[in-house]
Amino acid sequence: MTLMTPFETRSSPVKRIAVIQGEVRTSADPDVELTTVLGSCVATCLYDPVARIGGMNHFLLAEPPEHQRSSGDFDEHYGLYLMELLINRMIGCGAVKGRMKARLFGGANFYHTIQQIGAINAEFARRFLQQEGIGLVNADLGGTCARRVHFRPASGQVRCKNTEAKAIAAPQPTRRPPTALGEVELF
Amino acid sequence: MTKTTRILTVDDSASMRALLLHALTQSGFEVEQAEDGQVALEWLETNEVDLVITDINMPRLDGFGLIEQLRAGPLHRDKPILVLTTESSDEKKQRARQAGATGWIVKPFDAAKLASAVRRVAH
Numbered sequence: 498m499t500l501m502t503p504f505e506t507r508s509s510p511v512k513r514i515a516v517i518q519g520e521v522r523t524s525a526d527p528d529v530e531l532t533t534v535l536g537s538c539v540a541t542c543l544y545d546p547v548a549r550i551g552g553m554n555h556f557l558l559a560e561p562p563e564h565q566r567s568s569g570d571f572d573e574h575y576g577l578y579l580m581e582l583l584i585n586r587m588i589g590c591g592a593v594k595g596r597m598k599a600r601l602f603g604g605a606n607f608y609h610t611i612q613q614i615g616a617i618n619a620e621f622a623r624r625f626l627q628q629e630g631i632g633l634v635n636a637d638l639g640g641t642c643a644r645r646v647h648f649r650p651a652s653g654q655v656r657c658k659n660t661e662a663k664a665i666a667a668p669q670p671t672r673r674p675p676t677a678l679g680e681v682e683l684f
Numbered sequence: 685m686t687k688t689t690r691i692l693t694v695d696d697s698a699s700m701r702a703l704l705l706h707a708l709t710q711s712g713f714e715v716e717q718a719e720d721g722q723v724a725l726e727w728l729e730t731n732e733v734d735l736v737i738t739d740i741n742m743p744r745l746d747g748f749g750l751i752e753q754l755r756a757g758p759l760h761r762d763k764p765i766l767v768l769t770t771e772s773s774d775e776k777k778q779r780a781r782q783a784g785a786t787g788w789i790v791k792p793f794d795a796a797k798l799a800s801a802v803r804r805v806a807h
Binding site for chain 2 (some may be wrong): 578594626629680682683
């Protein structure tokens with residue numbers, strides 16, 4: 498499947514920024530284009546059409562498993578954290594949560610295993626947006642193909658094309674050092 | 685009999701509220717929740733808690749505004765307030781400190797560290 502909104506022809510050169518697993522990027526620069534390649538991961542493209550601010554996250558897993566939630570042992574690769582980080586960074590740049598629109602991509606299932614990680618990621622992303630009251634404009638989720646996404650955050654324009662699975666970067670479990678997780682500072 | 689520590693968590697994210705509720709109740713705390721600073725402020729006019737844990741970026745009234753208003757009023761002037769946020773800048777941290785926050789915790793939070801901080805500051 499190919500999902501496209503017309504990209505404006507730009508007189509100035511486009512600044513492409515890759516968004517890798519575990520990352521969040523936001524921008525109001527009309528020259529910026531955020532790009533990513535997805536397999537079972539999901540990318541959320543959020544956009545405030547009034548403030549003309551947008552951002553993208555790229556998460557590997559949806560939520561920490563039940564047994565880890567009370568221990569808090571989860572990191573920035575989880576969608577639960579990266580969704581909140583994306584929303585908060587956009588609010589910090591002047592976006593308004595009630596105006597945000599979302600597009601979702603990825604969540605492919607390459608193998609017929611018991612745990613369909615892509616489907617779990619896609620379901621989590623849909624549910625999260627619904628819980629947060631953020632409108633889902635469109636989604637290209639599931640299937641068995643890798644996807645390449647180009648998103649212009651200042652205009653909300655997006656292009657998603659199927660690509661070869663070999664273009665996907667191998668998962669990099671670059672966990673934060675334990676001391677940096679949930680750091681507490683009492684004043 | 686030891687009194688259970690009652691906490692108000694303030695966060696606009698329903699998912700984060702659910703995660704906080706789970707983590708704090710598992711640690712033995714009683715938890716109340718508000719979805720933004722304004723709701724929290726109104727609720728605190730008629731309710732008592734031992735501690736407030738608040739996010740920063742929220743619609744209507746953000747965490748800074750909530751702390752400032754609680755510190756300016758007579759009811760919660762000395763109440764411990766922990767900020768739990770995705771923000772990591774020193775500027776924001778200093779602003780929270782100047783507003784009257786008791787502590788600063790960066791998300792994603794560690795439930796054990798959060799519970800430990802709550803026990804240290806709760807009166």
